[in-house]
Amino acid sequence: MTAVELRGASRWYGNVVAVNDVTMTIGPGVTGLLGPNGAGKSTLLHMMSGFLAPSRGEVLLDGRPTWRDVGIYRRLGLVPELDAVYGFLTGGEFVLASARLHGLRDPEAAARRALETVELTGAEGRRIDTYSKGMRQRAKVAAALVHEPEVLLLDEPFNGMDPRQRLQIMELLHRMGDAGRTILFSSHILEEVERLSGTVQVIVSGRLAASGDYRRIRRLMTNRPHVFTVRSSDDRRLAAALVADGSVAGVELDHGALQVRTSDYGTFTRVLPSVARAEQIRLREVLPTDESLESVFAYLVTQ
């Protein structure tokens, strides 16, 4: 049972406040740290991993401050967002070096396990320079979990991964979480919550905006009101059909496209194709407008 705890933690740079009075405890299981870019997620993770001093408040690993204590890395692993790694090493060498730096009893076996875990064994003999972003990401994950830490912090780990790799890493995180480890990953992509079963902490503008069970957040997300731009073979007939559906709040015809306002994102995205099929209308384009993350997060915050 290892917990990361923030007590009134703030961090500012000059007069820019990156993290503002955040109090939270991250316990065993998988937790998602969500928020738009620039919300302060990285700053939080850097403070938790001992790579940044809080300007005010406390950041603790099982009651001890993380700042200026290299001992925390025996129990904590960090996958930084930064892509810079020793590119001249092969993936295998990189992970093995990590195992050795941890002073593990059998570094070769530990490195092998970690490489298998992230499915990088086929490419372990290649220089990291030659890796795709997703492979590099997995090499970093392997290096961070080679000592099987009780706490694993991942900053935007799914960036650059294809859906299959994303799913696979997500499953890995869940396995580790189910085994009682404390896993925290950050993401600015709300849809990544869909695959998450655990707790969610939402950060907006440096503040903890929402926190709790993923199902509640997911429901809020799928029920959020939304505007779509739709182009079809017969906009007028489609408009008439859509207005009849309960998930549609309003339809507007303008310049060869429909503006559809929906009160329920999730339902509408299922209803639209079936309505079109029933009316034998061909959908040419479906564009979610107003998809700025800030507005979605702002909506979550007001709920």
Place this chain on the structure above:
Amino acid sequence: MASARAGWRPLNPVIGRITARALLGRRRALLLAPLPLLLIALAAAGRSMDDPAGWANQVVNGLGVSAILPLVALIIGTSVLGSEIEDGSAVALLAKPVARRDVVLTKLAVAFAVTALLAALPVFLAGLAATGEAGGLTAGYTVGALAGSVVYCALFLALSLVTRRAVAVGLLYVLLWEGVLGSLVVGAKYVSVRQYLLGMAHSVASSDLIDARLSAVVAVVMSILVTAAAAALAVNRLRSFSLKGEST
């Protein structure tokens, strides 16, 4: 782990190997190779002159220990840790339960070894080529260059953790402070690595051709003090190593 305390080894072989590979694999290190060769060639060319010792002194001092040594040490010393901190790859190394002191000492050891190879060894070879003997001036300058490698590397490594413009600041120090002000300002010799190493070289060579302004004892004591202070500063800066916040 209790066993880690029992046999404290300040040099970490994993970090050492990675550092050496990063250093020698970089094109910058190769760019430094012509300088030592030039030094040896110039020294050898003076063999036929009337005053080989005087020529050796001029070349090895003027080009070797006063220019090539500080330049090589500046580039190596600011690279071993500074460049990976700058590009962020140091995080992989620093998110490990390795004492920051061991990180600094290992980086310093690698910087010293490479600087000795690229600057002190050529000084020895140049001295040998010019005077034909391994003792005397050659021995003096070699000892001075080795000691100077340690002090310069420690100084420049610490500098790279204090400022992002370590190379520029280091150049100013070498060119302005040691080169120009060192002979104009009274007392500047006490904070001049060049004067430390000349003091030691003079004592070892027991030759008055070497213009030393510090006694060997003062030179040794100051070298140790400056090296220790620089290393301590570097360790302290590294303990407070911070990642930048959001990328945006």
